[in-house]
Amino acid sequence: MTAAPQTFRLAPMSGFVRVLTLALFLLPVAFVYAAAFKGAPLLTPGILLVILYAWVWLRLRPSRFVVHPQDIEVIWPLKRRRIARADITGARVLNRAMLRALTGRAARVGAGGLWGGFGWLWTERRGIVQMYVSRSDGLVWIERGAGRPWLITPEAPEAFVRALAGAPESGRSIVKAGTPW
Numbered sequence: 001m002t003a004a005p006q007t008f009r010l011a012p013m014s015g016f017v018r019v020l021t022l023a024l025f026l027l028p029v030a031f032v033y034a035a036a037f038k039g040a041p042l043l044t045p046g047i048l049l050v051i052l053y054a055w056v057w058l059r060l061r062p063s064r065f066v067v068h069p070q071d072i073e074v075i076w077p078l079k080r081r082r083i084a085r086a087d088i089t090g091a092r093v094l095n096r097a098m099l100r101a102l103t104g105r106a107a108r109v110g111a112g113g114l115w116g117g118f119g120w121l122w123t124e125r126r127g128i129v130q131m132y133v134s135r136s137d138g139l140v141w142i143e144r145g146a147g148r149p150w151l152i153t154p155e156a157p158e159a160f161v162r163a164l165a166g167a168p169e170s171g172r173s174i175v176k177a178g179t180p181w
Helices: 015-037 043-060 096-103 157-165
Strands: 006-009 064-067 071-075 080-084 088-094 106-112 117-123 127-133 139-144 150-152
Touching (some): 015 043, 043 106, 043 117, 088 096, 088 157, 096 106, 096 139, 106 127, 139 157
Parallel strands (some): 127 150
Antiparallel strands (some): 064 071, 071 080, 106 117, 117 127, 139 150
């Protein structure tokens, strides 16, 4: 019997990310206002920001993660990607300190601040990591054998890792305990 897929939405934004997102949303409003009422030449940048924000929402910010018996499906409004469970060698929940111990210094490459951080995370110890996070706690690290690791924030991180640990059809567990890889 095949297990039913389990769906996990992207975690709600942390307070800091929510405030940063609100501040970023004020930029195009301020630009359009300045163009309309002050004569400042900011209408085009305001429109470009709105297009950029739509791009982040539709192509960079995933809406949910679905754990299937054979793979994990990452769903964005305009695309989908699957990670074969056979390629996953471990998964665990991390806090910020644990992530720092695992990766060392890090820098985001991609969209950041608007609804979270999406794209790549360059790390001192692990190189490039796929990153789709909306907060700095409840992080799930997905280790992949030959591929880049993933860092995500599903709405229920422990339940997500337990869903991954549920015996895939190969019968093996993919959750590693103890120290980071």
